[in-house]
Amino acid sequence: MDLKTVLNETETDTVEETEKEKAKEELIRKHKKPVQLRDIENRSASNRKAVPGTFETDEEITNLLEREKEDIYKQPWNKLENGLKINRLKLFIKKEVDDKSLPSDEKAILTKLLLTACRQNKLNRNADIIYDKIECIITDIKILKYEDNKYILDITEIKKAKQTSKSKSNVERLLKTKS
Secondary structure, three states, X not given: OOHHHHHHHHHHHHHHHHHHHHHHHHHXXXXXXXXXXXXXXXXXXXXXXXXXXXXXXXXXXXXXXXXXXXHOOOOOHHHXXXXXXXXXXXXXXXXXXXXXXXXXXXXXXXXXXXXXXXXXXXXXXXXXXXXXXXXXXXEEEOOEEXXXXXXXXXOOOOOOOOOOOXXXXXXXXXXXXXX
């Protein structure tokens, strides 16, 4: 085998490869962005106008988000969303475990008890839970009883009265008066 033929073979291979790449590029068409998309990108990316209530820098936006995070728990208990209530209940459980030095199985039972009650909307009333809006913590749960080393929720169900008397139609009144 001759060195000249080897060099010639590699040159022809590279020429063929570049021709194949050009053919592929021709098959793949490049489209321009639509005018509307370019306009939207230009408006959002540059020249944020200083309008009251809008923020120009990322630092201002992060400061706003931090303030929102701090203030989100500063509402009455019945106004909090379920996710926020569950968060506060977990903090209460942690405090309760630390105060009474409960074992892990008792902690699991208490957690299950309170979280299922919250998910079933049993802990919505302000009268049942003493919640400190300033400190953003639950100070006490009135319906939670700790007896014989067990936690019990003393939930009283309010039953609605059934409507027994319905207005009678004219036909029923007529039949009753004739009888």
